[in-house]
Amino acid sequence: MKCECGGKFEPYKENVDGISMDCLKCNNCGKILYTSEQMKDFMSMKTLVKKTTTKRKIIILGHSYAITLPKSLEKIGLTAGQRVSMRMTGRKTLEVKFGEEVEASKAEEVVK
Numbered sequence: 067m068k069c070e071c072g073g074k075f076e077p078y079k080e081n082v083d084g085i086s087m088d089c090l091k092c093n094n095c096g097k098i099l100y101t102s103e104q105m106k107d108f109m110s111m112k113t114l115v116k117k118t119t120t121k122r123k124i125i126i127l128g129h130s131y132a133i134t135l136p137k138s139l140e141k142i143g144l145t146a147g148q149r150v151s152m153r154m155t156g157r158k159t160l161e162v163k164f165g166e167e168v169e170a171s172k173a174e175e176v177v178k
């Protein structure tokens with residue numbers, strides 16, 4: 067697809083509110099474009115982010131702490147029994163990752 071400046075649109079990932087979104091970027095002027103499919107995905111992600119941004123209470127589960135997660139996260143592939151990886155990203159922030167990259171590193175030690 068060509069841009070009005072004469073450049074060419076190429077696949078690009080734009081960071082919107084911390085979420086990487088698929089879009090197209092002109093290799094000449096840098097104009098960002100979303101296809102209707104990408105715009106649909108963008109809107110549903112925005113809705114999901116709003117829906118899943120909640121406050122939760124830490125509960126005790128056996129000898130561990132646990133946090134319940136909104137079931138609506140299954141829309142982005144989160145399921146029960148799935149492995150997640152977790153790391154501190156600051157003094158008061160945790161990052162929880164799930165999906166292919168976590169499954170790929172299954173060989174890593176799982177800490178209880």
Ligand SMILES: [Zn+2]
Pocket residue numbers: 069070071072073074092093094095096097
């Ligand atoms: Zn352009």
